[in-house]
Amino acid sequence: MVSLKSSLLSFAAVGTKLASAIAIPGPEAAAIPVPDKGITPHPYYSSSVGVLGCKIDTNRVAYWPSSVDCDNICVEVTANGRSVTLLKIDTSKAAYDISFDAWNYLKTGYPAVKGHIEPGGGFPAEYKFVPAENCRHLIKTASGKLPFTAANSMNFVTSCTAGRSTWVGNNYELWNILDPVCNHGFNELCTLAPGANQATCAHPLGSNDVLEGQEIWNIAYPGGELVDA
Known part of the structure; x- marks a missing residue:
């Protein structure tokens, strides 16, 4: 006959196993005040690590002093509710700096379009890094992976893949487009063989051929005019 003590011990053991199997979320990261002048508008797209603007939402980009990270690549900024x-x-x-459109939305509640723009300098805001998946909707590639220029992004991509697992290392694509503003090259995916330091593409890598159909439209500050990058 099984004793009450034995039953309780068995139940406790099962409970311990269940608790260890269930991932309990940790505390959410606290928001940090943006220092100095607060957040300021940035009208022209660029990427120091070669992310292709024609394949992401360029109205939702942060341009901040710290280096681009392989994991902390998505930031949530809050202001005015x-x-x-x-x-x-x-x-x-x-x-x-943040994209002009995002800056104007946080300030006014409207996108950066004529009639809803309030020019000015920085204003107070808070920020926190959030899981990179929270920014997946800003990536417009069919796979949902972050697109890089194959000719000029290898140093950063390699830093995210060499001997470690990172979000960028597991979620990147290489394209045969020469520049982050997508003015030159070919609109084609490339492959990277294991251990290789140069991508293989259907056309010559790093071509200066003019690329059509991959325009980026910057929003000029403070007027709101659309300007081809």
């Missing part, structure tokens, strides 16, 4: 998630894929010397 509104929030945006931004791809942190470029650096600045000191300013906490």
